[in-house]
Amino acid sequence: MNTAPLPTVLACGAWLKNAACLLVDGAPVWSAVHGDLSDPAACAALEASVEALLAGHGAPIAAVAHDLHPDFFSTQLAVQLAASLGVPAVGVQHHHAHIAAVVAEHRIDGPVIGLALDGVGLGTDGQAWGGELLWVDGALWQRLGHLLPLALPGGDRAAREPWRMAASALHAMGRGEQIASRFASQAGEAVAAGVQQMLAKNLNCPATSSTGRWFDAAAGALGLSVRQADEAQAAIALEAAAARWLAQYPDTAPLRGAVIDTQNRLDLRGLMPALFDAGADGVDAAAAGFHLALADALADWATQAAQERGSRDVCLGGGCFFNGILRERVTTRLQAAALRVHRPLDKGCGDAGLALGQAWVAAQQLAATPQNISSKETEPCV
Known part of the structure; x- marks a missing residue:
């Protein structure tokens, strides 16, 4: 600095x-x-x-x-x-600014690892970012990794209709042929079939690494949200379902299947089958398992980066950290790894x-x- x-x-x-x-x-x-x-x-x-x-x-x-x-x-x-x-x-850049805001507020001296998780911010490559692992040292920074991108079928419309993000996740899992039948009752047969074809042909399907869109996909897979009237409505419903379960079963185990690929992308596809295949009685449990698995994977990802870069400071920024389950679990695991965790205070995340x-x-x-x-x-x- x-x-x-x-x-x-x-x-x-x-x-x-x-x-x-x-x-x-x-x-x-x-x-x-x-x-x-x-x-x-x-x-x-x-x-x-x-x-x-x-x-x-x-x-x-x-x-x-x-x-x-x-x-x-x-x-x-x-x-x-x-x-x-x-x-x-x-x-x-949007996510650099999120982490820099934490550095500035806490007056941190020296390089930090940043987890910047939100709905969207324009990346330096012209793509929609939102699930970012960064190294930041003043004006210097580097994108170390990001969430595996999902397609946005219909562009911005997909951010307003979580069922579309669930369809995108199905396609990413290699189960795209199930989209039309699974979502016909929610979106209409013609629209669901159209989205299946859009994804299959990659038509009007820009990619995003957004954490918010993965939350939408999870909520859509569990049937918790089809269309959003307000910002983050699907993510809030998913967190509420997880909180209901964890209040009764605090020792719930996280889902398994999140992996870091060879490009240092955090791939969440392995978490999704448990959500798509959850019965009506398993919605809250699956929502809880998804939250815990995502938090653990994020913390392990940041811990590995901190060790490789020789930094003891991890900054958390972006609107997804309004999610209390995610925020507290990530913080606890990072602190258990002897890392100093910094979060926005005055203006929120x-x-x-x-x-x-x-x-x-x-x-x-x-x-x-x-x-x-x-x-x-x-x-x-x-």
Whole structure:
């Protein structure tokens, strides 16, 4: 980590639960949380907040940080603002920012291992990320591994309809021929058959490493959620089912079958047969076993990375860590491996605190190379 005084950086946040942050002498000055930038009122509030942050601080701004996604209003605002101020606009990858926010809040010195788990964030390869194992040392970072990607049949629609993610998991397991019959009653015969064909032909099926979409797949496989009216509705239903079971049977064993492949991808396909084949009486037990297996695999994955990289600090970020079962089990297992575990405190683990990570990364990058700051992150940045 660079030890020079950090420059003042403004960060405009991401799309969901947007908030802006001004980093002054390494300390955050926050705006209010504006909400999702799909709402024009939230966009207007972000503009007003940015103006207020700039007006309330006298020192010159060295850079304006933003998410890598070019279509976010927050990104476009940051680029415009940076141009007007004559300073760099610095793109920071979404999951790097999640882990950096934890590092900044806890003032951790030195490299860390990060588990960044959420619904989606644009990766440096243009793909949808969300189940990421990272190494972070200031502005330097590397994607060490990720969850095995699932296809999104129908693109963004799959994130709103967990049955589609369950269908995607079936296809990934080599059981794609079962999709039409299994989901006809939930989605309609024609739609279910259409999704089966989409997956078979890889038509309109972008890939994602998102942990949130694996939770959707698990909830869809167990019949806990077909369509989501609200964000994370399926994941919340899955956690509630697991919590009911664990309250009665706290010594439940995790499911078996999660493996790390030769590309250091965490492959969860082996957990899914127990969910698809669970009877009505086995839903809660399967949900619990899935949670425990996922948490154990994540902790073992991060522990191995910490040992290989010589780091004793592991940072947890991203909205999936609102899941209490996942968060506590991962933390307990990492601590049992003699690792120091750090979690977001002030703004929680979701996107509301992301701007701190954006600002911190840009400040670190500028302090290290003030004459050669990059407007985009590339991966790996080591």
